[in-house]
Amino acid sequence: MAGAFPDRVLEGGFGQVLDLGQAQFLALVDVGAAGQDEVAVAVIWTLRATRIEVPGQMSVVGLDDQPVARWFDPTTVAQSPSRIGREAGPASRPTAGAPTAVGLKRIRAARRGLCLDSAPRRGGCRMTTGANTVGDVFSAGAEEFHLWSGALWDPVGVATAAVAAPAAGESVLDACCGAGASALPAARAVGPAGRVDAVDLAAGLLSIGERRAREEGLDHLRFHRHDVTSWPVTGDGYDLVQCALGVFFFPDMDRDAAALTRKVRPGGRFVVTVWEKGALDGWQSALREAVLTERDLPHRPQRDQLARIDTADTLAAWLQDLGGSVPRVVRRRFDTPLSPETAWVLATGSGTRGMLTGLSPAAVARVRTEFTARITAAGVTDLDVRVLIGTARFTG
Numbered sequence: 001m002a003g004a005f006p007d008r009v010l011e012g013g014f015g016q017v018l019d020l021g022q023a024q025f026l027a028l029v030d031v032g033a034a035g036q037d038e039v040a041v042a043v044i045w046t047l048r049a050t051r052i053e054v055p056g057q058m059s060v061v062g063l064d065d066q067p068v069a070r071w072f073d074p075t076t077v078a079q080s081p082s083r084i085g086r087e088a089g090p091a092s093r094p095t096a097g098a099p100t101a102v103g104l105k106r107i108r109a110a111r112r113g114l115c116l117d118s119a120p121r122r123g124g125c126r127m128t129t130g131a132n133t134v135g136d137v138f139s140a141g142a143e144e145f146h147l148w149s150g151a152l153w154d155p156v157g158v159a160t161a162a163v164a165a166p167a168a169g170e171s172v173l174d175a176c177c178g179a180g181a182s183a184l185p186a187a188r189a190v191g192p193a194g195r196v197d198a199v200d201l202a203a204g205l206l207s208i209g210e211r212r213a214r215e216e217g218l219d220h221l222r223f224h225r226h227d228v229t230s231w232p233v234t235g236d237g238y239d240l241v242q243c244a245l246g247v248f249f250f251p252d253m254d255r256d257a258a259a260l261t262r263k264v265r266p267g268g269r270f271v272v273t274v275w276e277k278g279a280l281d282g283w284q285s286a287l288r289e290a291v292l293t294e295r296d297l298p299h300r301p302q303r304d305q306l307a308r309i310d311t312a313d314t315l316a317a318w319l320q321d322l323g324g325s326v327p328r329v330v331r332r333r334f335d336t337p338l339s340p341e342t343a344w345v346l347a348t349g350s351g352t353r354g355m356l357t358g359l360s361p362a363a364v365a366r367v368r369t370e371f372t373a374r375i376t377a378a379g380v381t382d383l384d385v386r387v388l389i390g391t392a393r394f395t396g
């Protein structure tokens, strides 16, 4: 294909395709493109977000039958690594201690406790996330999380940083940074004379954030794996502490957010972004109902915590109770199209992944079928993305 249409070949990987604007992407790609499955998935994602039907209006072919292809069903060409290795002969064998790309993928999967095989192993492979802490849940779903960076996490993060307005040379703590949605724009704003510490528990997300920072040459943005509530603070504290979509995950939101405010220097800002009441509703209730067909759902304290600060008034009052002065809350909306496939990716790439923990592959498949039926029947074709961004000054 490259020889036939050299001017139509878009070079780059998964990240580059996702990072392209939709208009830019469509101007470049007007033939069914082929590449690694991860790239094919990014292509399909962008086309569907533009409401171009795949495969109705355009076909996409992937090349290596990777597990991620299961979520998007592109046509893909299965390649057996062991067969390729056997046929290539001894010269191609990896040296001891140098795992192949496929091996690395399996090692990472094993570490995350996930089964990546299309066909479950004998005895089954459960949807498990190790210790099942919030960091483990987000880490296990890191690839799926990042598929939503362009349409969800990044716009919310950019809006958070815009309200927080970090100035050149300032120091910033980005609490619960995920893959860097708000830390990256903050780092661009403070520039090399400033500093951003981005802290999260999810190793899988931190490595995506690190890669993104490296690609932009943002050396003053550092990612750290740590519980942010016990992150040590040096000197007077940070000019700005920002936390997008994270505070309600804390074990004790009041106590732990108060700990964050103590990392703000006297007169500095504390900025918190939360889902507005009713946001994500169609998607979330379809998922809960689908999971309930398989299991009881344990009480999730983060829902109660969020419910205490999900209006402009309650968020402002909470910031004041924490000791903040001049609290201000703004509302932002970023609704985005949703298909059954992308809805499922979000289910497995955010905190809701925890609802699937411990289910067998067959049970997860039934939940997915049920979920698809429910969002289709309810006519949910958009994700309702409404957030509140609250800011206050603290004396430190």
Ligand SMILES: C[S@@+](CC[C@H](N)C(=O)[O-])C[C@H]1O[C@@H](n2cnc3c(N)ncnc32)[C@H](O)[C@@H]1O
Pocket: 134, 135, 138, 153, 154, 156, 157, 175, 176, 177, 178, 179, 180, 181, 182, 199, 200, 201, 202, 205, 226, 227, 228, 229, 243, 244, 245, 246, 249, 250, 350, 351
């Ligand atoms: C919904 S994600 C938001 C990520 C990012 N701020 C964004 O908007 O894309 C919530 C994040 O909070 C992190 N988190 C929750 N509790 C944490 C804690 N105590 N310390 C550090 N990170 C935490 C999770 O690991 C997860 O990455």
